[in-house]
Amino acid sequence: MRLLCAVGAVLALIFTASFAEARDIAKIRVGVLKFGTVNWELDAMKRAGLDEKAGVDVEIVPFAGENASAVALQAGSVDMIVSDWLWVSRMRAEGADFTFVPYSTSVGSLMIQGDSEVEDLGDLKGKTIGVAGGPLDKNWLLIQALAKKDNGLDLSAENYIVYGAPPLLAEKARQGELDAVLNFWHYAARLEAEGFRTLVSGSDAAMKLGTSGPVASIGWVFGDAFARNNEAAIAGFLAADKATKDVLASSDEAWEALKPLMKAGDEKTFVKLRDRYREGIPARSGTAEAKDTEKLYEILAKIGGEKLVGPAKTLSPGTYYDDGKNG
CATH class of the missing domain: 3.40.190.10 (Periplasmic binding protein-like II)
Known part of the structure; x- marks a missing residue:
């Protein structure tokens, strides 16, 4: 009887610990283009378990095109996508609550x-x-x-x-x-x-044309309301994002594992893709980028007009995510 009680106690402890661990893991669904370069980072993140280490379980949801992922975000089918700050600003000007965190300064x-x-x-x-x-x-x-x-x-x-x-x-x-x-x-x-x-x-x-440094043209996009209701998921994901970028910035070995996804064709192309990706890792604060983005927005609004930026003549407030800690 004592043995049974002891075994029961141990099982109870294991169950309690497992439940607590599961409870502490926040899930977040990220919509990405099926064959897009964002998959490289997310694959590296999942491969190294960096999402779980940051307390979040990232579920990758593939889409055939940008429009499909944007529609899915608006419908609540995914929690986050990669898009540009221009789209975010325009959506906010039209009443949506999406917000933006820089992902890459690599541009055309x-x-x-x-x-x-x-x-x-x-x-x-x-x-x-x-x-x-x-x-x-x-x-x-x-x-x-x-x-x-x-x-x-x-x-x-x-x-x-x-x-x-x-x-x-x-x-x-x-x-x-x-x-x-x-x-x-x-x-x-x-x-x-x-x-x-x-x-x-x-x-x-x-x-x-006037910016003080490179500006991330694309970033992680999610809703303000989702961020408020899922602080652990957003904080965990952004921590995992940073950790993964740190690995990809310094580890050639991590890139070797990504070769099948990259479809480089030859070593020279592989190295160019790797190096250009690394160069695009944001090195400035979101605050600094936001100031430069405001300048770019004004330039683009003059050139592209309402067809490009929508009704707002300036960058919509809240376009850049503010977690309440460091902006």
């Missing part, structure tokens, strides 16, 4: 062939330029503003512009059908590995 770049005679934006006059992301792409608008400021050149009016899907434009650039191509950062990195060079990046344009 205007790429040219390594042997191209083009040296600056002024040399592009009359040439063919491919642009991924459409006519209202932030990087495209900023680069246009820079061309007008430094070279008196209206890129969209004085050149032949080809809008298209990123992989298609990258291939056209390889085949020599484009004199320059503005593509998303990972496509630009692949082209760089093949001998292309950067004429100007979105970050270059932003800093030449």
Whole structure:
């Protein structure tokens, strides 16, 4: 009888400890593009168990496109997605409560062939330029503003512009059908590995137009109300995010495990993707970035108008997440 009681007591302790452990793990559903680069970080996070160490269980929910993930966030099917601060500001101006935490400063770049005679934006006059992301792409608008400021050149009016899907434009650039191509950062990195060079990046344009440093164009997006009701989940996730970035910034071994996801094709491309990702890890405070984002917003609002930014002429208050501790 004593033995049975002892066993029962031990089992009770184990059950209590397990229950407490389970209770302390907050769950958060993160919606991501099925084949997007955000999966690299989340895979590294889950592989190392950094989410559980931070007291959160991250569930990755894949989507085929950005619109689908945004709809899922608005419907409450996921708790968090990756999007840009422009979308967040516009949604807040229209009454939503979404907020933003910087994820990456890696942005699109205007790429040219390594042997191209083009040296600056002024040399592009009359040439063919491919642009991924459409006519209202932030990087495209900023680069246009820079061309007008430094070279008196209206890129969209004085050149032949080809809008298209990123992989298609990258291939056209390889085949020599484009004199320059503005593509998303990972496509630009692949082209760089093949001998292309950067004429100007979105970050270059932003800093030449007045920001004090690189601004994260995309970030983790979630609702204020969700954050208030799930403080442990948000705090845990952001801690895991930082821990994972620290690992990816310093450990080449961690990147080796990501090779199957990256589909680099060769070692040179793999290294370029890894290094450009590392360069995009935010190094400034959210407060510093928010100040620069306000400047960028005003520039973009003048160029893109209401079609781009919506009804608000300035960045909506609360666009950047404030956890009440350090802003």
